[in-house]
Amino acid sequence: SQKIEQNSEALNIQEGKTATLTCNYTNYSPAYLQWYRQDPGRGPVFLLLIRENEKEKRKERLKVTFDTTLKQSLFHITASQPADSATYLCALVPDTGGFKTIFGAGTRLFVKA
Amino acid sequence: SQTIHQWPATLVQPVGSPLSLECTVEGTSNPNLYWYRQAAGRGLQLLFYSVGIGQISSEVPQNLSASRPQDRQFILSSKKLLLSDSGFYLCAWSPGPPTGELFFGEGSRLTVL
Numbered sequence: 449s450q451k452i453e454q455n456s457e458a459l460n461i462q463e464g465k466t467a468t469l470t471c472n473y474t475n476y477s478p479a480y481l482q483w484y485r486q487d488p489g490r491g492p493v494f495l496l497l498i499r500e501n502e503k504e505k506r507k508e509r510l511k512v513t514f515d516t517t518l519k520q521s522l523f524h525i526t527a528s529q530p531a532d533s534a535t536y537l538c539a540l541v542p543d544t545g546g547f548k549t550i551f552g553a554g555t556r557l558f559v560k561a
Numbered sequence: 562s563q564t565i566h567q568w569p570a571t572l573v574q575p576v577g578s579p580l581s582l583e584c585t586v587e588g589t590s591n592p593n594l595y596w597y598r599q600a601a602g603r604g605l606q607l608l609f610y611s612v613g614i615g616q617i618s619s620e621v622p623q624n625l626s627a628s629r630p631q632d633r634q635f636i637l638s639s640k641k642l643l644l645s646d647s648g649f650y651l652c653a654w655s656p657g658p659p660t661g662e663l664f665f666g667e668g669s670r671l672t673v674l
Contacts, residue, residue: 480660491651491665492605537605541661547593547612548620549661553604 450475452552454538460558467525469555471538474519476550478540481514481521486535486554495536528559563588567652567666574673580625580639582669584652587633592654594635595663596627599649611635612657647673 451474461467471481479500484492498505498514498521505512511524525532535554542550567584574580586592596608607620609627617627624643628636635652649670653663 482660482662484663489649489668489670491653491668492663494662494664497660497662539663541658546658547610547618547655547661548607549595549655549663550607551597551605 450542450550452476452538452540452550454536454552454555456553456555458556458558460560461528463529463559463561465528467528467532467557467559469523469536469538469557471521471523471552472519473540476519476540476542477516478542480541481512482539482549483510483512483521483523484537484539484551486537488535492537525557528557530559530561533557533559563592563654563664565652565654565664565666567669569669570667571670572672574642574671576644576673577641580637580642580646580671582637582650582652582671584635584637584666585633586654589633589654589656591632593657594629595653595655596635596637597651597653599651599668601648605651609637642671642673644673647671 453472482497483495486492496512498512509526513522535556537554539549539551564587595610597605599605610618611629625639651668652666655663
């Protein structure tokens with residue numbers, strides 16, 4: 449069956465450290481993979497997308513990798529801050545040229561001061 | 562710039578009552594529009610999407626329906642709510658394939674009693 453899996457356990461890290469979140473997918477061959485941030489009671493906010501032919505993408509303190517062999521994306525936040533505490537969702541469009549975006553359940557990140 | 566508005570923000574309805582959630586997008590034309598539902602502590606479930614006026618695709622058979630009477634308006638409805646319809650409903654727009662990134666509204670919290 450098709451699955452997008454993110455660590456359901458919350459990630460707790462100390463301020464200033466690098467947070468690394470994992471997204472694994474099964475039985476998909478996405479051309480693009482996306483990452484979103486969601487704060488409690490709010491809608492998700494699009495952060496980054498990475499193409500299948502890009503190994504790595506950066507935006508300020510954020511870095512995303514995409515390994516189509518491992519079927520995995522890693523999302524890194526460097527020099528993390530308490531304001532980075534949120535749930536982070538990965539998502540993909542299953543079919544090239546398709547209209548549906550499918551989400552993982554998300555990983556909750558807590559950054560302690 | 563593009564904006565998306567969704568209302569009402571909070572709704573408490575009795576079982577068997579009707580529902581209407583509305584979403585409008587500004588600053589773009591012919592967007593792809595989406596309704597997602599998020600149960601407490603769960604991921605985003607795609608309910609409906611639309612690629613044009615009057616064109617609705619349903620992803621999950623359920624007690625809900627969607628309509629797109631105008632290019633930038635998307636409505637989620639039910640004739641008779643069930644307890645299981647409770648949840649956080651999110652409208653989103655996308656510029657479309659191939660990348661498919663979504664831009665969400667602030668959400669509507671529905672409680673069915």
